[in-house]
Amino acid sequence: MFGYVRPFRGEMLVKEYEAYKAVYCGLCDALGKHYGRFSRFALSYDCTFYAILAMQIRSARLCAEKKCCTCNPLKKCTYLCPAEGDGSAAECYRKAAALCVIMTVYKLRDNMEDEGLLKRIDARFLHGLTKGAMKKASRDFPEMAEAVRKMTEDQRAAETAETVSVDRCAAPTAELLETLFTDLSTDGGERRVLGQLGYFLGRWVYLMDASDDLAKDVEQGRFNPFAERLGLAKYRGQALPEDVRKAAEAECNAVLNGTLARMGSAVSLLPGGQFTGILENILKLGLPEIQREILFLHVKEKRNGRSV
């Protein structure tokens, strides 16, 4: 996962935002506790979303605690910790922490193979650090490790197939989240709702990442599922002309909209609970906002441009 699944702060209640931050801190804490302090860098918005969804489904009981932040001892943070004697909340955190570790390790392995030299060395270094954590996480949740391994394998097959299909490339990530979300519940109806949510959220995440990288991938001659479909192969190795890029990104936006339209029906059917406001904010407002920031405002590029 790639950090695209996050809330739209402008439309959040203050208490929701604080609860969100407290789960984020709680997950950081769980990572440190279960998988060693080096694994904390694997913390992501996506896995925070997964933790929140899991705790909503299991109606986990939580309590707020004020503690010093591990990264900045001068700062006091609120942590949402599992309430006394509630095993399900602790389990949710642990599962989300394991997911952070496993996803990050696979992402690093991917980077070691195809990014630039500096990034490759970077990835190798981090990969070495997470070896122990990975071993432990896969032992704790073997079916999760297996699902992620299968996803990477299927994705590689789809991306190297003779005719590239956007739908087929997005399917492995979609199916991974479908499996992960479905497993959160034992109720038949709920499992179907979660499965649909997972499939289209996973599809959205993969396609969002592909849309985000499209211009850069074409310029550097790397694989991108949209390149062939949108007829960008002829620009390989050069910067996309402004109008071509604009049209391509508008098309990506349409594909993402179509995906969110299918996800919406599942969002409304999610069981209610303490995190309903946060979940609806992320899924209904946060995701469209990311589309706007990345495809229309190019926030990321401007930020990178300044720092150079």
Added chain:
Amino acid sequence: MADPYKVLGVSSTASDEEVKDAYRALAKKYHPDQYADSPLKDLADEKMKEINEAYDTIVAQRRGRQNAGGYTYAGYSGASGSGGGSSFSDVRSYIASGRIADAEQILNGVPVENRNAEWYFLKGSVLYRRGWLEEAKDHFTRACQMDPGNGEYQAALNQAMNQRSGMYGGYNPNMGSMNTGGCNTCDLCQGMICADCCCECMGGDLIPCC
């Protein structure tokens, strides 16, 4: 039955108006139109039924009589395929009952030269159900090209295009992101200038300086 106030998410002291608003918001959320072609339609229908019952109960309790009336939900007849004259009636019934893999197997067995507009439409429907939305759109487009007069194929393509436009979630760049109101400062000035022109035509004047 569960507490009807809890179902609608209002307190039992809420005014009639508040109950009605909560009911309308929920009815909109779970309305069958939002779930046409969705595999979760049955769950939404169940939810809709629950909401209707809760609302009717509250209204009945408050009025002290059984027949509530008011804003009732008018039922929904599922989208029925055109049926008559279809060469793929078995595929259609598989799709309708959610047996997507079986439907796809039959479709894939049809030799390329026998693939007509209906084949492309049904294959598109199968892909759509599976979430392969791009290829679904391509197949619907092909079906419409082969049989331009067919309303069923056109409706499927229109739905796919509407979803891509951001009508049902997502981001629509032509609509100010979170601003759904229709009137901004620019519109106001434009309106004033138009009104001024009209006044001048009739011999009057609204903005004296232009």
